[in-house]
Amino acid sequence: MITTDINIAKKALNKDEIIAIPTETVYGLGGNAFSEEAVKKIFALKNRPFYNPLIVHIKGPEFLPLVARDIPEIAMQMAKEFWPGPLTMVLKKQPIIPDLVTAGKETVAIRVPNHPVTLRLLEQLDFPLAAPSANPFGSISPTSAAHVANYFKDDLEIILDGGPCEKGLESTIIGFENNQPILYRLGSISVEDIERVTGKLPTKTKSDHEPMAPGMLSRHYAPSTATYLTNDVKSLIQRYQDKKVGLLLFKDPVMDTGVQHQEILSRSGNINEAAKNLYAAMHRLDQLGLDVIIAEQFPEEGLGKTINDRLQRAIKK
Numbered sequence: 001m002i003t004t005d006i007n008i009a010k011k012a013l014n015k016d017e018i019i020a021i022p023t024e025t026v027y028g029l030g031g032n033a034f035s036e037e038a039v040k041k042i043f044a045l046k047n048r049p050f051y052n053p054l055i056v057h058i059k060g061p062e063f064l065p066l067v068a069r070d071i072p073e074i075a076m077q078m079a080k081e082f083w084p085g086p087l088t089m090v091l092k093k094q095p096i097i098p099d100l101v102t103a104g105k106e107t108v109a110i111r112v113p114n115h116p117v118t119l120r121l122l123e124q125l126d127f128p129l130a131a132p133s134a135n136p137f138g139s140i141s142p143t144s145a146a147h148v149a150n151y152f153k154d155d156l157e158i159i160l161d162g163g164p165c166e167k168g169l170e171s172t173i174i175g176f177e178n179n180q181p182i183l184y185r186l187g188s189i190s191v192e193d194i195e196r197v198t199g200k201l202p203t204k205t206k207s208d209h210e211p212m213a214p215g216m217l218s219r220h221y222a223p224s225t226a227t228y229l230t231n232d233v234k235s236l237i238q239r240y241q242d243k244k245v246g247l248l249l250f251k252d253p254v255m256d257t258g259v260q261h262q263e264i265l266s267r268s269g270n271i272n273e274a275a276k277n278l279y280a281a282m283h284r285l286d287q288l289g290l291d292v293i294i295a296e297q298f299p300e301e302g303l304g305k306t307i308n309d310r311l312q313r314a315i316k317k
């Protein structure tokens with residue numbers, strides 16, 4: 001059921017059930033973060049490996065000490081600056097967080113989502129919500145209630161509808177090593193904006209062996225259609241002229257081509273708008289029965305970096 005009724009959502013969560021929740025980034029599959037039973041259901045539904053820990057969503061920065069300990073001063077500053085919002089911080093965990101949530105790690109990922117519906121819901125709960133993105137493991141994240149419904153059909157009873165996601169890309173994840181912030185996952189706050197608070201941010205986002213954050217796996221966020229990323233869209237169109245081709249472009253359509261479908265992410269060249277539209281466009285393209293999706297490389301600055309990162313992981317390897 002797709003609903004906007006917070007009471008229905010609250011009742012289900014109080015019974016350790018799992019529901020889809022809207023956030024400003026992408027939809028999540030939420031359950032009581034203090035309940036092993038609820039958390040187990042999240043992993044099962046998502047078909048997510050147990051080594052991949054979840055983000056805990058709290059209702060405000062003042063609840064941070066309930067779930068995390070030994071919080072560095074800089075993390076407090078970042079919380080003040082960016083919460084509620086798409087910043088996830090990985091901090092030492094409090095014992096109240098089940099090991100299942102953190103995949104046995106001593107650290108827990110935490111954020112305060114900036115969505116009025118989910119904030120109102122959290123306000124009415126006695127526990128935070130563990131929530132991964134509401135997609136099967138490895139596939140494109142959902143940015144609307146319809147995307148979630150399409151993925152989980154009858155396996156998910158309640159989808160709390162908060163409209164299309166405002167940001168459209170997952171949160172930026174920051175860890176701390178020796179109290180120094182480190183970028184674990186590019187996200188919907190640009191590196192430049194975070195560096196205004198932290199100074200130069202070291203990065204640890206690419207590791208296929210022991211992923212710190214499996215959002216870092218080299219293939220993730222992937223459509224089922226073979227996807228290519230290029231600086232030279234026209235040449236690739238040439239190469240695939242006998243195939244059914246779809247294009248994923250920043251601002252300008254490609255004229256005089258025989259391609260089946262073009263998705264333009266922002267006609268005015270606005271990177272925030274492009275970010276917001278990215279996953280919905282990928283979902284649409286993936287449903288057209290194409291042979292090939294050709295995506296255009298974005299300018300490597302601001303959110304362009306995050307978009308390129310996601311496209312990079314979506315491509316055929």
Ligand code: TXA
Nearest residue numbers: 025028053054107108109132133170171212213214215
């Ligand atoms: O925007 C978002 O972050 C969305 C919404 C629903 O909040 N959530 C989301 O969750 O993207 P998920 O599970 O798809 O991605 C969370 C990432 C995973 O790559 C996971 O490995 C990483 O966070 N993570 C969680 N706990 C961690 C920890 N203790 N240390 C390192 N990485 C962690």
Ligand code: MG
Nearest residue numbers: 132133141215
């Ligand atoms: Mg995810």
